[in-house]
Amino acid sequence: MRLIKCSAVVIVLFGATSLVWSATPDHLVAPLKDQHAIDGCAWSASAPTVGPGFVFLGEIDDSRSLMNIGGSDVDLALTSQHGTLKKVGDVLERTFKAHGVLVNAKYRVTWTCPKGDDSCEVTRFTVSFNVSKGSKQQTVRATGDVGC
Numbered sequence: 724m725r726l727i728k729c730s731a732v733v734i735v736l737f738g739a740t741s742l743v744w745s746a747t748p749d750h751l752v753a754p755l756k757d758q759h760a761i762d763g764c765a766w767s768a769s770a771p772t773v774g775p776g777f778v779f780l781g782e783i784d785d786s787r788s789l790m791n792i793g794g795s796d797v798d799l800a801l802t803s804q805h806g807t808l809k810k811v812g813d814v815l816e817r818t819f820k821a822h823g824v825l826v827n828a829k830y831r832v833t834w835t836c837p838k839g840d841d842s843c844e845v846t847r848f849t850v851s852f853n854v855s856k857g858s859k860q861q862t863v864r865a866t867g868d869v870g871c
Contacts, residue, residue, distance in 0.1 A: 751854050751861040752778055753791040760789055760796065768850050768867030778865055779828075779852065788819055790826065793856055797821045808832050808846050808869065815848075827853040833866075845870035 754776040761767075766781035766788070781788035788799040799819035806815035811832050819826040830850045836843030845868050852863045 764871040770865035
């Protein structure tokens with residue numbers, strides 16, 4: 724009986740702590756606090772190694788892009804990009820900046836809509852985010868998609 728009570732306490736404590744994800748001294752990037760900051764047609768990326776939910780969200784028109792860096796959701800400005808996301812294997816490199824933050828993202832297309840399917844508007848990718856803030860740096864590998 725006593726063992727069962729202890730197990731229940733451990734499960735409850737583990738469950739409570741597993742719901743709280745934030746940047747740690749060793750890591751800059753955490754899941755976004757506001758997982759619904761951008762809805763509709765958007766860029767999104769998740770990295771289960773960082774935690775549950777999105778680590779990146781962006782408006783489809785690039786008017787707003789967000790990452791949780793250093794424990795806060797940070798608005799990033801797209802400053803440069805080159806490449807394309809038209810077919811599987813294509814690479815797109817993008818640079819984002821915010822006050823004291825630099826994010827270099829390298830996207831590689833893993834899936835595109837089937838030819839002739841005009842209702843499909845999504846492209847899937849893998850992405851590597853190289854994030855730096857001050858002297859701290861972190862690389863996050865994620866998967867995501869862009870579209871409606």
